[in-house]
Amino acid sequence: MAIPRPSGGPYSAAWECMLPGPPSKSNGGSADISQAGLLAYAAGSSVAVIDTYSMQLVCTLPLPPAPSSNTSPFVTAVRWSPLSLPHQLLDTENSSPHLLLAVGDRHGRIALLDFRSRSPILFFDTNGSISLKLGIQDLCWIQSRAESWSLAAITGPSLLAIYNCTTGACFFKYDASPEYLSCLRRDPFDSRHFCALGLKGFLLSVRLLGDDSENDAVLKELQIRTETSELQRLEKDASNASSNGAPASVVFPNYVVKFAFSPHWKHMILVGFPRELVLFDMQYGSVLFTTGLPRGCGKCLEVLADLNIEVFYCAHLDGKLSTWRRKEREQVYSMYSVDELLPSIGTSVPSPAVLAVAISQSEYTLQIIRKHCPDVNSSCMELNSSFTDESVVISKIHLISISDDGKVWKWLQTAQGSRTSESKIAGLGKVAEVNDDPPPKGDSLVEVPSTAKQEQAKIERPGNANRRINQHNDISAMTDEVSLKLQDAGCWTDAATLAATHLKGSDYARVLQRWAEHVLHVEHNIWRALILYVAAGAMQEALAAIRQAQLPDTAAMFVVALREVHSEYASEIDSEEDATYLKNKVLSFFPGLNSSDGEAVAVTEFFGQYQRKLVHLCMEFQPYLDS
Numbered sequence: 041m042a043i044p045r046p047s048g049g050p051y052s053a054a055w056e057c058m059l060p061g062p063p064s065k066s067n068g069g070s071a072d073i074s075q076a077g078l079l080a081y082a083a084g085s086s087v088a089v090i091d092t093y094s095m096q097l098v099c100t101l102p103l104p105p106a107p108s109s110n111t112s113p114f115v116t117a118v119r120w121s122p123l124s125l126p127h128q129l130l131d132t133e134n135s136s137p138h139l140l141l142a143v144g145d146r147h148g149r150i151a152l153l154d155f156r157s158r159s160p161i162l163f164f165d166t167n168g169s170i171s172l173k174l175g176i177q178d179l180c181w182i183q184s185r186a187e188s189w190s191l192a193a194i195t196g197p198s199l200l201a202i203y204n205c206t207t208g209a210c211f212f213k214y215d216a217s218p219e220y221l222s223c224l225r226r227d228p229f230d231s232r233h234f235c236a237l238g239l240k241g242f243l244l245s246v247r248l249l250g251d252d253s254e255n256d257a258v259l260k261e262l263q264i265r266t267e268t269s270e271l272q273r274l275e276k277d278a279s280n281a282s283s284n285g286a287p288a289s290v291v292f293p294n295y296v297v298k299f300a301f302s303p304h305w306k307h308m309i310l311v312g313f314p315r316e317l318v319l320f321d322m323q324y325g326s327v328l329f330t331t332g333l334p335r336g337c338g339k340c341l342e343v344l345a346d347l348n349i350e351v352f353y354c355a356h357l358d359g360k361l362s363t364w365r366r367k368e369r370e371q372v373y374s375m376y377s378v379d380e381l382l383p384s385i386g387t388s389v390p391s392p393a394v395l396a397v398a399i400s401q402s403e404y405t406l407q408i409i410r411k412h413c414p415d416v417n418s419s420c421m422e423l424n425s426s427f428t429d430e431s432v433v434i435s436k437i438h439l440i441s442i443s444d445d446g447k448v449w450k451w452l453q454t455a456q457g458s459r460t461s462e463s464k465i466a467g468l469g470k471v472a473e474v475n476d477d478p479p480p481k482g483d484s485l486v487e488v489p490s491t492a493k494q495e496q497a498k499i500e501r502p503g504n505a506n507r508r509i510n511q512h513n514d515i516s517a518m519t520d521e522v523s524l525k526l527q528d529a530g531c532w533t534d535a536a537t538l539a540a541t542h543l544k545g546s547d548y549a550r551v552l553q554r555w556a557e558h559v560l561h562v563e564h565n566i567w568r569a570l571i572l573y574v575a576a577g578a579m580q581e582a583l584a585a586i587r588q589a590q591l592p593d594t595a596a597m598f599v600v601a602l603r604e605v606h607s608e609y610a611s612e613i614d615s616e617e618d619a620t621y622l623k624n625k626v627l628s629f630f631p632g633l634n635s636s637d638g639e640a641v642a643v644t645e646f647f648g649q650y651q652r653k654l655v656h657l658c659m660e661f662q663p664y665l666d667s
Contacts, residue, residue: 060088062446085112117144144176177287180224183231184251312340348435355397552576
């Protein structure tokens, strides 16, 4: 694709010194990261470009207003060119095709911006015979020939158009009405293939064979079944107001449907509906897996894929990020962790809203080199030198979140494991944010809170004894910290195994109790949670969970079982003074064992009624014997 670059423009001088305003929902959450690590996101009627390595603002590119207007509309779509670096170093005519930026706005205009000259080099012919100003919902670059690319765009609520990037002419149109088209994604296995997804689950698969006519596009229509009752109610409310060709992000700002291709399995996509995730096989047109979003997480905002390991990240409207990983030998994904994309400290009240989340794969090339060249000892190839030889970092990516207060956050996500075992997903840590403050000097590290100083013993002992105590406390504190990190990453079994090997007493109980809370509130498995609560000695929490689940019969049996165990243990104590002390201590810890407690009496009476009910049931039914 050879596009001449103008020597300058009337707007280039004004673009040199301009700061972007904060983005808003009117920008549609448009953001994209180039292969070189440049983040471009829409902010009002401008495009801000940030270097994700230094997290510094590079420039601001305002989209010039139309000749018939004095104001520029909101930018609603941004996409970097997928073209690679030029192979001809002496080509001064077009030496930076990878720095082209496709931009769409609320009035339906699409332009190619040159990052170096900071001026538009081409406006696409988006008007045609349409008099309405149809806003741009999304953009996607598609390879049409060996060395040329086309640009696909969702215009208005349901129009898909594909443009020639040399002439700016539209050579293909598809009207999906009454469906609302939501987003476009390119197939990582075939650059000629892309898909358009609608809010109701309509999926249009398009493969380009050229960029001359409509006959160069091969279509396939698919349908993903999902619950649409909420969308139907929103459509009724929106029918009363005039949308004037507004895209889906304007008509339904809080109803977002996104998807991502799997970079590891052909024909597989993960679709994020507002209340559920669906794994869909496009080759056979069938749903392989579906699950509802966990409690405590808002509606889906974005779905992102990890190129290194089989993990998807789902960003939510409430600022949370859930991590989903494929189970071994199954096309089933389970949630392993939930993190916050907004820090809990230093945010205003009410807290800002997350508008966009993007994933940077800038580390992917280095990881591929390290994978194929394991003997390389260059320090720049080291992903993490803090792990031992038996534990290596197998994935390292950066996530960028943009909030409506104008801040851009950079998060580091790593996956750790051995070469022979399954990978372990590590936690999510904030690296830096873009603000008005100057960057810190020196290396930027993820700050991890440590409990070693809090739990270190304050006993002063001379010689080797003191060193052994400090060493033991340091190991316990480090094990406790690693167990908490494993739990944050969703590796609950590994955390429990590590704690059982190196921790004792309250430290071990704390790990089990946190696991029990996860099982109860996330997995919603009360019986497994009760086992973990009892193993941790958290009897009060176990009884509270039973009451919250409204299981009075189980609560009765639980209290009676505790009484019997307590009575048997107390009867084995010879000293009456020790038995009285144990009884008072246990009753103060668990008042439900007190026979004079009103609630304990009520539970015991209910248990008696439960026993009589079981006896009557046994008398009414004949015993069942296996033949």
